Amino acid sequence: MQQTIDYAEVGFKAGLEVHQQLLTATKLFCRCPAGLYTREHDGTVLRHMRPTLSELGEYDGTALMEFKTKKNIVYLLHESNTCTYEMDDTPPFLINPEGVDVAIEQCLMLGCDIVDELHIARKQYLDGSIPTGFQRTAIVGVNGLLPFRGRQLSITQVSVEEDSCREVSDTGHLIVWRTDRLGIPLIETVTGPELRTPDEVEEAILLIGRVCRSTGHVRVGMGASRQDVNVSVRGGTRIEIKGVPKAGWAPALVHGEAIRQVNLLKLRDELHNKAFTSPETIVVDHRDVTSILASSAIDHFRADAWQRWLEATGRRPGFECGTGPFSVRGIRLAGLKGTLEHPTQPDLTFVHELQGRVRVIAGLDQPPILVHDASWPGTAAELKAVRSHLNCEAGDALIVVWGAEGDTLTAVEEIRLRFVDALHGVPSETRQPFVDGHTNFERILPGPDRMYPDTDSPPLALDRERVQALEGKLPEAPWIREERYAKAGLPLDTIHFLIRRGGARLVDMMADRTDADIRKAGFFFGERVKGLRRKAVAVDAITDEQWIS
Known part of the structure; x- marks a missing residue:
């Protein structure tokens, strides 16, 4: 990958x-x-x-x-x-x-x-x-x-x-x-x-x-x-x-x-090379396979195990979960075998794209959200029975989802739509970040149609006098201050810390009002004060005058 x-x-x-x-x-x-x-x-x-x-x-x-x-x-x-x-x-x-x-x-x-x-x-x-x-x-x-x-x-x-x-x-x-x-x-x-x-x-x-x-x-x-x-x-x-x-x-x-x-x-x-070029070429069939997998050792496929999961997690049918009876639904993706394992993000495949859509839009969020025939968790006999029930051919891919019946039907449509999106390459999305560097689907990327005037709020004139008064009080630009501090001999990490934590103002004040130069004042507020914070000293409660004196 x-x-x-x-x-x-x-x-x-x-x-x-x-x-x-x-x-x-x-x-x-x-x-x-x-x-x-x-x-x-x-x-x-x-x-x-x-x-x-x-x-x-x-x-x-x-x-x-x-x-x-x-x-x-x-x-x-x-x-x-x-x-x-x-x-x-x-x-x-x-x-x-x-x-x-x-x-x-x-x-x-x-x-x-x-x-x-x-x-x-x-x-x-x-x-x-x-x-x-x-x-x-x-x-x-x-x-x-x-x-x-x-x-x-x-x-x-x-x-x-x-x-x-x-x-x-x-x-x-x-x-x-x-x-x-x-x-x-x-x-x-x-x-x-x-x-x-x-x-x-x-x-x-x-x-x-x-x-x-x-x-x-x-x-x-x-x-x-x-x-x-x-x-x-x-x-x-x-x-x-x-x-x-x-x-x-x-x-x-x-x-x-x-x-x-x-x-x-x-x-x-x-997909284009395999003649999948338009929405009509993406053929998705589905059937209820609850009875076929009713005695499976895989908890996701059994109504009794799903009910226990609802109770253990405090889920309320009709409020946190969709309405309708428990359903396990098999989904046949005609001619799309091999696409589910196609790499996307590092260490992830196209299955992850489908899981994100199903989780967010269909509301099916019991891990792993869906399973497929390339990494089937059950027995070979179960997989063969489900594929047979759906009339799967050798080149077809199979996905199984479970949950409230209405939600599984929504999942079928979202899986189809995600494959339609795949025909165009990269769909416009907003994605959720995770600390390990991967992202997951959050929603369709908003467009200009979501913006409209607020009729409850009047326009506000920003007169030149107001802007000029604020302009006269502006602090020194960070890049100018960084250059000045660097010339005084402060390391870049200390400079960035001072600007980020508000200590730069005190550095300049100390340099102006005492015999300390920028370098000495910078090390004091950039290193010594940092050490005091680590010792839980309430440095933020110390006033400017107390620091300078």
């Missing part, structure tokens, strides 16, 4: 959407406190999401996909950090001016053109992460440039928007969210697709993070910064790796996605 790749040869390119929470007292469109997280809740709300038409009278493909999942969406509320606005029972307040100012600062740091008027739009989300079904967002600046590796990295836009809920659990047809994070202001910084290698992706994430933190007006810590990485290769399409929590994850994830796309393009060519 392919593990290495020449990124230039395959036409690799990547871009970023870096999300950074802002350090404001209140949320973006209400006056609930921002950053007040809880583990408790004193109320719950159950919702079901339905798609709405765009301004052009069309449905977004992602919204339609989410609707097919038939999710029961439960929100855990706490009165200390949630109000009726978050539940869409109250119109939005005027946008938080503090959050807008921080977004303008970020735009100025990146050399963006500031818009004359802020227009708030709704971005549709039906995954349940926002109870209203949409996120309020507004573009603040466009056409910026960021010095990067001796060239300029384009900044397409910077937006201010509200953060989503925190996911608690996602099982079958039930997803649970906590609303404490909902509505916290954040900025989204979008780059052009100009990153050439996985290492450049990581470096750009860290650089944008240093720009954000240099203002001193953003939150830090776990979850305060997340990034979506958009990846494509020549002949492929844009894939979004959603919510990468750490920059250090990015190289392996991006490398794996590049290999995945190259391998999916090879699969497309193989």
Whole structure:
């Protein structure tokens, strides 16, 4: 299986959407406190999401996909950090001016053109992460440039928007969210697709993070910064790796996605060579094989074992699991033998692609989600009986799924659709990242049809005086400060730590007001303070004047 790749040869390119929470007292469109997280809740709300038409009278493909999942969406509320606005029972307040100012600062740091008027739009989300079904967002600046590796990295836009809920659990047809994070202001910084290698992706994430933190007006810590990485290769399409929590994850994830796309393009060519060229050539038959496998030693295939699994995991039929009797369904894929084992990501095959679709859309999530004849877990006699029942020929592939009958029927259609997608190469998807470097299907990649104006929020003029006042207070750009500190003799790791953790301001203050030079002050705040943190000393409680004195 392919593990290495020449990124230039395959036409690799990547871009970023870096999300950074802002350090404001209140949320973006209400006056609930921002950053007040809880583990408790004193109320719950159950919702079901339905798609709405765009301004052009069309449905977004992602919204339609989410609707097919038939999710029961439960929100855990706490009165200390949630109000009726978050539940869409109250119109939005005027946008938080503090959050807008921080977004303008970020735009100025990146050399963006500031818009004359802020227009708030709704971005549709039906995954349940926002109870209203949409996120309020507004573009603040466009056409910026960021010095990067001796060239300029384009900044397409910077937006201010509200953060989503925190996911608690996602099982079958039930997803649970906590609303404490909902509505916290954040900025989204979008780059052009100009990153050439996985290492450049990581470096750009860290650089944008240093720009954000240099203002001193953003939150830090776990979850305060997340990034979506958009990846494509020549002949492929844009894939979004959603919510990468750490920059250090990015190289392996991006490398794996590049290999995945190259391998999916090879699969497309193989299918075309076998005369699979249109949706009509993908023939999928299915039959119920519950009775054939009723006495199998494999638990997945038996109704009694499935019922025990439901009870052990607390699943509720009709709420977390689909309705209908237990069913084991055999699926014949005419002429497609060998395609299931086709490599995709490092150490994964096309079966993993099918498992992702079935898990997310059909709600069948009992591992391993599906089995196939190339790695059949049961006896040879069982496999022969199932293949015979489905009239499988030598060149046919076989898949078996199990669960509530309605969900197994949905799984059949999703498997067919994924093979139809394979005829075109790389389908546009949003994918979930994992620490080992692989990704899994999360949803169809959203398109422009999910955006429409927010009729509850008036436009906001950004006058020149406001922008100029903020411009006069801007901190030194990180790349300029890095060059100055490097000339003073500080190592790069220490420089990045100082900028990332806010110590650079104290370094300059100490150098200005004491006999310490930049190098001495930098080592003090970059190394000694780091050691104090490791010893659990509350260094954040020490004031600037106390440090300098």
